[in-house]
Amino acid sequence: MLGAGALILGLLVVKSLVPTEQVRSGQSSLEPVSPRALPSTAAPGMPAPPRPGVKAASSPATASPDGEMEALRASLLERYGARLSEPSVQLRMLEQLMRYFQMRSPDGWRELMEDFLWKAFPGKYEVLMALLRNRLDYEKWMEANASYLRGLDEKQRRAALRDARGRLFGPETARQLWASELRNQAVADTFQALERMQGASLSEKLSTYKQRLDAIYGDAAPAHLARHPQETMNRFLGLPSIQQELTGMAPAERARSLRTVRKEMGLTEEALRRWDTLDRTRDARWEAGTRYMEERAELARTLSGEDLEARLQEVRFRYFGAEADVIAQEEASGLFRFTRPRHWGRN
Structure with a gap:
């Protein structure tokens, strides 16, 4: 045993x-x-078992x-x-x-x-x-x-x-x-409330979000944020209204807004710089992906079969380098990554 x-x-x-x-x-x-x-x-x-203070031989x-x-x-x-x-x-x-x-x-x-x-x-x-x-x-x-x-x-x-x-x-x-469940419910209610804030800007919603977190977690709010900065940030950035506003921004303004959100979530300056670099890498990849899909569509209008695939191999390598084979395999399985929605701060 x-x-x-x-x-x-x-x-x-x-x-x-x-x-x-x-x-x-x-x-x-x-x-x-x-x-x-x-x-x-x-x-x-x-x-019933004997209670504390009651003594008996048995x-x-x-x-x-x-x-x-x-x-x-x-x-x-x-x-x-x-x-x-x-x-x-x-x-x-x-x-x-x-x-x-x-x-x-x-x-x-x-x-x-x-x-x-x-x-x-x-x-x-x-x-x-x-x-x-x-x-x-x-x-x-x-x-x-x-x-x-x-x-x-x-x-x-x-x-x-x-x-x-x-x-x-x-x-x-x-x-x-049930403290944990009640906190989770309060956070979920907060996201619903943020989505109902018609006309409010990203910065206004971010301020409200932080105020609600402080109210929900009380004195433990800083510790919670320190333990879960990524989750706390991603859930806010994942709100449809936030993504819609980020999409409508110019690139420079969007970069500043993403940095502000991350900073308010407690990320260090070193972490912020890493995120800035990752954002630029993602932006460049999506820009290349957009141009590739446009060129791909143009080729598909005039070519087909092996001729089309041969030209696409050249185009993929030009845009994606060593990742070209991965893109080709995805497309062969029916996945076209650059037709999926862009989620700012996430992909």
Whole structure:
């Protein structure tokens, strides 16, 4: 049998309920089922483990965990111990333990897990057990309300989930557990709001974007930007309205605008210079591609077959040099890269 430390680290990654979840197929329901109206998740007929402070000769707290369970505890403390007071970290640990004990005993995993939690984390046993019960109740609620949730629009669905989570976990704990999902939703809402800013310039939208990020991430905004500058920049530049405005700019103005966006996203001067060089390389490639496609179309009007291909080989080499063979292979497969849209700052 694999050691517990290796097994707990090697468990298959299964999508958890937090921070996001997919609505499962479940019983048909036109109205939501109240979270607390569901059957209790307590194992029927199983005696409750002794609580902290209650001593008995047969108490599990006095039993020494075997080597495998001790290795499991050590592995969990190494991974989660520094932040085990945070509900989101506690829940990640519990979900990993659920998978671990379900692999060991599909029918008796709950009792094994509760016994382990009491022995391994007696000081946090009550908190962890309450969170586990709420997590299982939430899973049942999601299954019972799958049809109901599918019938809601996005705004209604968010409200229904927020209400259920608040009732099951408490508003503050729910906010912490789903903080990442809520931030992602707020960022998505920001992009929709930017697209609705009719008549606003790129610089105005960029300013609004940064203000929204500051509001969403708070004091952690600079750290988030430092960790994800490329993603943060690309998502803004990828907005259709931003691409449309960049397309309408003169080359020099467009270069200045791209540099401003990147600078506002926290890129260093050295990184900005690399981007400037890459932009010039891309511009030259697209200019060559445009001229090539025009010349190609002209040749196709007067030549065909082998004669056309022979001339195209010459033209490709003139425009693309060593890359000419790659262009030819793409065209043979039906791909004409220079007929695709130009995405400024991306290709």
